[in-house]
Amino acid sequence: MNEADLDLIRKAKRGHLDAFTRLVHNYQNFVYRTAYGILRQPTDAEDVSQEVFLKVHQSLKQLRDERTFPTWLARITVRTAIDWKQRSSNQRAGPLDETRLATLHDPRDAAVHARLELHEALMRLTPLQRTVLVLRELHGLGYEEMAEVLGIPVGTVRSRLHNARAQLRAHLDEERGG
Amino acid sequence: MECTAVEPRLSAYMDGEVADAERIEIEAHLTHCDGCAAVYHALLHEAAAIRADLLSVNVPSTMAERVLQAIVERHRTVQAKRLAVVYAVCVLALVSAMVWTLTTAVGRFVHASTRLFLAALHSTVLFLSTSGAAWTIGVMVLCGVLAGLSIFGAVRILRSSEVTA
Numbered sequence: 001m002n003e004a005d006l007d008l009i010r011k012a013k014r015g016h017l018d019a020f021t022r023l024v025h026n027y028q029n030f031v032y033r034t035a036y037g038i039l040r041q042p043t044d045a046e047d048v049s050q051e052v053f054l055k056v057h058q059s060l061k062q063l064r065d066e067r068t069f070p071t072w073l074a075r076i077t078v079r080t081a082i083d084w085k086q087r088s089s090n091q092r093a094g095p096l097d098e099t100r101l102a103t104l105h106d107p108r109d110a111a112v113h114a115r116l117e118l119h120e121a122l123m124r125l126t127p128l129q130r131t132v133l134v135l136r137e138l139h140g141l142g143y144e145e146m147a148e149v150l151g152i153p154v155g156t157v158r159s160r161l162h163n164a165r166a167q168l169r170a171h172l173d174e175e176r177g178g
Numbered sequence: 179m180e181c182t183a184v185e186p187r188l189s190a191y192m193d194g195e196v197a198d199a200e201r202i203e204i205e206a207h208l209t210h211c212d213g214c215a216a217v218y219h220a221l222l223h224e225a226a227a228i229r230a231d232l233l234s235v236n237v238p239s240t241m242a243e244r245v246l247q248a249i250v251e252r253h254r255t256v257q258a259k260r261l262a263v264v265y266a267v268c269v270l271a272l273v274s275a276m277v278w279t280l281t282t283a284v285g286r287f288v289h290a291s292t293r294l295f296l297a298a299l300h301s302t303v304l305f306l307s308t309s310g311a312a313w314t315i316g317v318m319v320l321c322g323v324l325a326g327l328s329i330f331g332a333v334r335i336l337r338s339s340e341v342t343a
Contacts, residue, residue: 020249028237033232033233033237037232049241057245118228122228134232137232138233143190162190165225
């Protein structure tokens with residue numbers, strides 16, 4: 001995180017709405033991609049992102065060390081997304097369904113097909129398994145940082161990540177007919 | 179190291195989360211075990227695919243606008259609730275004061291004192307009226323100042339302090 005972001009956070013903590021707006025612009029992809037990675041639904045990810053920024057606006061003053069903002073933001077996003085998933089029992093159609101139909105008609109598009117397979121395999125994981133994958137692969141967090149974000153021991157992070165990857169590979173093999 | 183011991187550790191090895199001695203053992207195993215090497219390369223490939231998939235997703239352009247609208251909306255709701263609480267407290271205080279003045283000895287004393295004060299005020303006004311309409315203008319100016327202060331206060335309550343900041 002650079003000095004400009006730290007300055008924005010300090011100003012936003014003092015109630016400057018302009019600074020908070022710029023903070024939203026700077027971190028909206030961070031939040032949205034995290035939420036999408038956990039939920040795999042664009043509309044849900046959008047709603048969760050909005051809820052996350054409202055929570056951030058409400059509780060930013062409680063953040064003591066501005067340098068921990070990304071970890072703090074990741075923690076809020078993960079918890080909000082998982083709570084959201086638990087609240088919504090209905091499973092709506094995935095965002096790649098239309099792409100899938102197109103792919104079935106055009107099996108030569110290997111990249112789209114591979115992305116579809118990955119999406120389907122990720123959908124079959126639990127939200128907690130997807131969470132560790134997102135924190136590791138997207139944000140590149142270390143195991144200790146992930147443990148801090150998720151509020152679980154490092155050993156649990158290690159085993160959850162291993163299980164998630166093993167299950168993902170098994171699902172991908174099934175998708176490929178292996 | 180056997181395959182059964184290496185394979186569960188490949189995930190942590192890929193993330194650089196194993197001790198040096200363990201890392202050296204795993205690397206030595208991968209050089210001669212095609213099966214574990216294949217699993218390791220699959221892990222690397224899948225990690226890259228997940229990252230690429232997530233990075234290809236972009237937030238809708240209206241997100242920041244939606245967030246700001248929601249913040250302003252919530253602020254208005256909170257301010258309206260606070261104003262309602264202030265009014266309710268005022269009404270409650272007024273009713274309590276009325277009941278108090280009518281039911282207690284101290285209240286009756288305050289009531290009598292107030293009537294005495296008002297009578298004194300009334301006589302003062304009558305006295306001032308002998309000096310013409312100047313006092314009326316003075317009272318009107320005072321009322322105007324009070325009304326202005328009330329309007330200013332109400333606007334301050336209703337406006338978002340953050341927007342003005």
